[in-house]
Amino acid sequence: MPEVSLIDRGRVRADQAYVVDGASMASAAEPNPEHTRIEFVVWNAVIEAGGRTYLWDTGVPTDAADYWPDPLYGAFEAHDASEHSLEGDLANAGYELADVDAVVMSHLHLDHAGELDAFAGTDTPVYVHRDELPFAFYSAHTDEGSIAYLASDFDGDLNWRVIHRHRHTLADGFELLHLPGHTPGLLGARIETPEGTLLVAGDECYVDANYAEGAPLGPGLLWSERDWHESLETLRELERRTDADVLYGHDLDRFETLAARY
Template structure:
């Protein structure tokens, strides 16, 4: 294994009701028919995985115009991306010492609008965009029909992109960087096992939005869950990886967890 580093890239904050993130978080009961709802702050992040021969971008964040009508109104009402306009992919990469031209490949954990909004930066280039087969199918199905999920926007990914389709459960990008299929949130979520000299990193991504999804095994809220059965199986896969490697588990939107890792690993 060569020298690998993982740089975390802060892409801003989303405000949403905890009930979307943890199933049953706010439920009425006989003694409390109208419980108070809790709004919390969540992080949007990317990562730069710098390997011996390739620099890989993990996800591309959201379109900076998310709050100016680019995101569908019902989605923005539920997930308020309060500082989207302050976070361009180019600017945020620059803040951690990288340029778009440094990126040799992109891995899309999935194609939801808070992850795929920067793909336009790679349109018309030969930069490979890695995505799971099931995710690409479901994204087009959702964006091009009235079925599926409204969290996919064709304008994010229906472009001249150099798709590299990942099949099956695992895919090795290079020595020390392995992609893992984690269906549940969507059919084609990809996580990763990254080995760095500073320790292993396990990217759970949106398989687990927050610590409670992982530690307490509370599923995502119904609006964020494609398949609860697949979600549970994927959760056990990540937990087994943690038991086997002792790696740090990086969740999809947990702000405290994100901040606990500082700038990343081996940086």
């Protein structure tokens, strides 16, 4: 059965309203609501499955404060990124970059693809959904799309392996799930481990309120709200059928709970 190791890659501070639609909304009764900045987790995972070692995402670059555009860093402050290199955090978990047989990119936003260049010029397969790759390039190279893609994150000589279906089995017990909404090509996963089923929601649900309460992400983080709701129901149905643990994209409490188990 697959084995999962969750790897802490640091913290990002951002306003709650970015990730929960309607948070801190002004009204006649409350014209000046308080805004709450929350500490979000950045994580990667190593999945041992079918005799191969898969890396889930590559996280934030160590130079995010200088590399990310000022408006994005100001909104999503990766304040400890310099302390969390991919190589160093993998080493703390007992892995080296050379141990990685393949990379799975949930999507190509700058906080997930920030160290993808570690695999440029290698033959390491990089899995990405077919709807994500063109949208990322379109967004990064034009004024359309989303500002959360940086071309230099994924413009290198990478060995892309494109996922074409809504479900794709990488190994026994390790299935990728297409969950459009946050981005057109967001990938999650269903992983059958000795500890039980782990359902990777990823950035479909940044925090528990997105999943448990059905509160959408803020408009700036949604490519399609209709698709987001459909993907949410896909995850909820899988949880009901498998009694899975659900891993969110950036919820610190949920990450710490599951990291102690997996």
